[in-house]
Amino acid sequence: xxxxxxxxxxxxxxxxxxxxxxxxxxxxxxxxxxxxxxxxxxxxxxxxxxxxxxxxxxxxxxxxxxxxxxxxxxxxxxxxxxxxxxxxxxxxxxxxxxxxxxxxxxxxxxxxxxxxxxxxxxxxxxxxxxxxxxxxxxxxxxxxxxxxxxxxxxxxxxxxxxxxxxxxxxxxxxxxxxxxxxxxxxxxxxxxxxxxxxxxxxxxxxxxxxxxxxxxxxxxxxxxxxxxxxxxxxxxxxxxxxxxxxxxxxxxxxxxxxxxxxxxxxxxxxxxxxxxxxxxxxxxxxxxxxxxxxxxxxxxxxxxxxxxxxxxxxxxxxxxxxxxxxxxxxxxxxxxxxxxxxxxxxxxxxxxxxxxxxxxxxxxxxxxxxxxxxxxxxxxxxxxxxxxxxxxxxxxxxx
Amino acid sequence: xxxxxxxxxxxxxxxxxxxxxxxxxxxxxxxxxxxxxxxxxxxxxxxxxxxxxxxxxxxxxxxxxxxxxxxxxxxxxxxxxxxxxxxxxxxxxxxxxxxxxxxxxxxxxxxxxxxxxxxxxxxxxxxxxxxxxxxxxxxxxxxxxxxxxxxxxxxxxxxxxxxxxxxxxxxxxxxxxxxxxxxxxxxxxxxxxxxxxxxxxxxxxxxxxxxxxxxxxxxxxxxxxxxxxxxxxxxxxxxxxxxxxxxxxxxx
Amino acid sequence: xxxxxxxxxxxxxxxxxxxxxxxxxxxxxxxxxxxxxxxxxxxxxxxxxxxxxxxxxxxxxxxxxxxxxxxxxxxxxxxxxxxxxxxxxxxxxxxxxxxxxxxxxxxxxxxxxxxxxxxxxxxxxxxxxxxxxxxxxxxxxxxxxxxxxxxxxxxxxxxxxxxxxxxxxxxxxxxxxxxxxxxxxxxxxxxxxxxxxxxxxxxxxxxxxxxxxxxxxxxxxxxxxxxxxxxxxxxxxxxxxxxxxxxxxxxxxxxxxxxxxxxxxxxxxxxxxxxxxxxxxxxxxxxxxxxxxxxxxxxxxxxxxxxxxxxxxxxxxxxxxxxxxxxxxxxxxxxxxxxxxxx
Numbered sequence: 001x002x003x004x005x006x007x008x009x010x011x012x013x014x015x016x017x018x019x020x021x022x023x024x025x026x027x028x029x030x031x032x033x034x035x036x037x038x039x040x041x042x043x044x045x046x047x048x049x050x051x052x053x054x055x056x057x058x059x060x061x062x063x064x065x066x067x068x069x070x071x072x073x074x075x076x077x078x079x080x081x082x083x084x085x086x087x088x089x090x091x092x093x094x095x096x097x098x099x100x101x102x103x104x105x106x107x108x109x110x111x112x113x114x115x116x117x118x119x120x121x122x123x124x125x126x127x128x129x130x131x132x133x134x135x136x137x138x139x140x141x142x143x144x145x146x147x148x149x150x151x152x153x154x155x156x157x158x159x160x161x162x163x164x165x166x167x168x169x170x171x172x173x174x175x176x177x178x179x180x181x182x183x184x185x186x187x188x189x190x191x192x193x194x195x196x197x198x199x200x201x202x203x204x205x206x207x208x209x210x211x212x213x214x215x216x217x218x219x220x221x222x223x224x225x226x227x228x229x230x231x232x233x234x235x236x237x238x239x240x241x242x243x244x245x246x247x248x249x250x251x252x253x254x255x256x257x258x259x260x261x262x263x264x265x266x267x268x269x270x271x272x273x274x275x276x277x278x279x280x281x282x283x284x285x286x287x288x289x290x291x292x293x294x295x296x297x298x299x300x301x302x303x304x305x306x307x308x309x310x311x312x313x314x315x316x317x318x319x320x321x322x323x324x325x326x327x328x329x330x331x332x333x334x335x336x337x338x339x340x341x342x343x344x345x346x347x348x349x350x351x352x353x354x355x356x357x358x359x360x361x362x363x364x365x366x367x368x369x370x371x372x373x374x375x376x377x378x379x380x381x382x383x384x385x386x387x388x389x390x391x392x393x394x395x396x397x398x399x
Numbered sequence: 400x401x402x403x404x405x406x407x408x409x410x411x412x413x414x415x416x417x418x419x420x421x422x423x424x425x426x427x428x429x430x431x432x433x434x435x436x437x438x439x440x441x442x443x444x445x446x447x448x449x450x451x452x453x454x455x456x457x458x459x460x461x462x463x464x465x466x467x468x469x470x471x472x473x474x475x476x477x478x479x480x481x482x483x484x485x486x487x488x489x490x491x492x493x494x495x496x497x498x499x500x501x502x503x504x505x506x507x508x509x510x511x512x513x514x515x516x517x518x519x520x521x522x523x524x525x526x527x528x529x530x531x532x533x534x535x536x537x538x539x540x541x542x543x544x545x546x547x548x549x550x551x552x553x554x555x556x557x558x559x560x561x562x563x564x565x566x567x568x569x570x571x572x573x574x575x576x577x578x579x580x581x582x583x584x585x586x587x588x589x590x591x592x593x594x595x596x597x598x599x600x601x602x603x604x605x606x607x608x609x610x611x612x613x614x615x616x617x618x619x620x621x622x623x624x625x626x627x628x629x630x631x632x633x634x635x636x637x638x639x640x641x642x643x644x645x646x647x648x649x650x651x
Numbered sequence: 652x653x654x655x656x657x658x659x660x661x662x663x664x665x666x667x668x669x670x671x672x673x674x675x676x677x678x679x680x681x682x683x684x685x686x687x688x689x690x691x692x693x694x695x696x697x698x699x700x701x702x703x704x705x706x707x708x709x710x711x712x713x714x715x716x717x718x719x720x721x722x723x724x725x726x727x728x729x730x731x732x733x734x735x736x737x738x739x740x741x742x743x744x745x746x747x748x749x750x751x752x753x754x755x756x757x758x759x760x761x762x763x764x765x766x767x768x769x770x771x772x773x774x775x776x777x778x779x780x781x782x783x784x785x786x787x788x789x790x791x792x793x794x795x796x797x798x799x800x801x802x803x804x805x806x807x808x809x810x811x812x813x814x815x816x817x818x819x820x821x822x823x824x825x826x827x828x829x830x831x832x833x834x835x836x837x838x839x840x841x842x843x844x845x846x847x848x849x850x851x852x853x854x855x856x857x858x859x860x861x862x863x864x865x866x867x868x869x870x871x872x873x874x875x876x877x878x879x880x881x882x883x884x885x886x887x888x889x890x891x892x893x894x895x896x897x898x899x900x901x902x903x904x905x906x907x908x909x910x911x912x913x914x915x916x917x918x919x920x921x922x923x924x925x926x927x928x929x930x931x932x933x934x935x936x937x938x939x940x941x942x943x944x945x946x947x948x949x950x951x952x953x954x955x956x957x958x959x960x961x962x963x964x965x966x967x968x969x970x971x972x973x974x975x976x977x978x979x980x981x982x983x984x985x986x987x988x989x990x991x992x993x994x
Binding site: 067069116119120122123124126127128130131132134135138139141142143144282283286289293346351353354356357358360361364365368 | 686776782783784786787788790791792794795797798799801802918922925926929963964967968971972974975978979982
């Protein structure tokens, strides 16, 4: 189906199902209930889930398949954002040209940086990408202010010379990004009993792009090209003595992942038409590294899960405060309650970064395949209880 | 005119003359062994042949074309495959994928952006890969991860990866180094088998006299970076110069 | 001319910090072959040792001061540091004032211990794993350390003053016969510079003149041979990790008065220190020191208004630019050994 093996097609269907039904799945708690604050089904966060999913899927093509650890991928996301905002300012408020240009700009930018950085491998490659990204950030922050808006970031203004469309709406406001009149911020709200589900245009557009990005990544994983990338990760010596030139393959992987980052940046700007230099900072690049590895580098679905998890933690988990904890453990005797809360509190709520860091370290140490591998191991444990485990060493393609 | 012609190669590392005026000619269809004691310059010579080292002077031509200054992947595309001392395989890939990759390299050249096509649709390549795995008796292991193979099987796999490209010249760098006796025997048989079935020209660099004398048709003895003699195995066996070079090295 | 000297001086204190952190980084890379992304966190921990020490020294109890009253007319409660009770007010004040220098003594054992724990507990298990894994796990560790510090000390910078005696500036202008006030330079930065020179000298002397150092240097050059000689090089490398941690920590302690410590100061310095190491040559100790000062001074020259007028923004990117050019033209760095990760 669609040029995919049965197993991959099933995975694609699952991803489509999950993203399409996300407004329901992420809002399991009724409105107004105490648990409602853990609902993640609001447009802003759902958009972030899929946009960072795209970013991580792209990063995985470089790191997961090819084994090149870039610490500068946020620069491409930032460049894509700037490109998109400029399209809004100069051309039209339609999101399609903005997204297209963001992919193109990020592609060209990554071609340039990749061409230079890939002359080195290993840690030197990592440091080169880091240096380039920090340089881009510093430039965007200072000298390039006419293009990037500097410290304040690039924003739309009331006097933007838009070729197609108006500079101001009839009411004197800045027009909003839209897809042929369908505004990105518009939502349809559906009340079912105590539940409220929000269907946001921007989210569904971004989700469509993520499904497309995910589909493309499956195709790449299962293509001869993808196999070559894994071969590069595995053994570059054998690669060249087999008559293959690793350089164009790695560069292609770098540019593809750069374009994914650009797409994410373009979508980000389409949801909220502004772009700031901090999107290019190396800590932002570090975040996508965390997402990809946490979920499972080199697996198909891992990066998406990782991105979802980190964004969920950042936005929802971080809301848990001491009062809520005391509420949860109120059933315990007072002294014990205070003790338990004191033990847990550093790790959740505002301390979620600490948990993230610890989980990330554990994954790097014990689970190189990330949470996906962890899931597979648990699944294998359950399977083993059945008698039929007579297929030793069968290498399953990474899922 | 041999398939591989090495003329007047010199290579110095600092003050050390690693190769001094090396001449060598590997005739098409022959199995040529290069032997010599440790430090004789065998590995340096091999690295020159595959483009990893550039000699200070001299020429290396393969099939009428100069090899010097070309990158390893270009030299492979000319038709030279190499087997390493410790097998170089794609450990994280399955056995089947390991042999598919050289098939792609042979068909599509050093780089092709086939990012959308599916591997599963490449029936021709799959058939080739299956055939070569069958040839080396590894078909039932095709789904195993290459890193989980035994040492002997890794060698076999590497050989298969080279053979599937149907090279004009196969270079072998001490293919039995560090192997147990049984594995060495297996490798010798494998090489004999390949010779019989395919008649591929081979140049083998070897330390182990057993292997050399049971396989080679011509032998070049290298000592201190210079070829001492070149002759048939029978003549080499009794050669006084060779005895001298190998004194204390091995019983000849 | 005075501008010239001023810029060199300005570059020295940042350069000193770069050099000290880079020295530890390259020491760890050269001995253990590990790329330590948590090294910046050690620098930050050092600064927070200074913060902690000054917090402890100012631990107080409430005393009712009968002579003063608050606005309601009640007797005023004032905080009195325990040190006043023990040593009297003058001596107590002096001790509190010298919190940062005192921290140095306390920081050494703490940082060495942290280094040992880090190496034995975590890094040891990553010697054989790819560099990417080393980067990732130490990156994770850096996040964890950062967050722990943030939990205890909050996210805001904590001012940690230098001793009273070093507040103020030294007028180089007068000393060198220029106009007064042409070149003024804070005393503490001068102290920082000399301190770092001292530490660097001590590390080099240790490596150069002790048998221990000799073995470590031999191990850096050729680990296997040293192993064959029957010397337990691993134990020595663990100790070197402790020393590298202490060097980074001391750099942090002394830096606290220059920049108020915050939990992410380590990350900020780490990126630049990596660049410094690469420019100096991975695994080269003199290279790291030279590159540290060189880049510090270069950065300060690039921030001169005369330069910025011609090349706007150059001060922001000069270090990265130099690093990129070096990496591409001379991958082993200024003083790196040939063949060290050239590919």
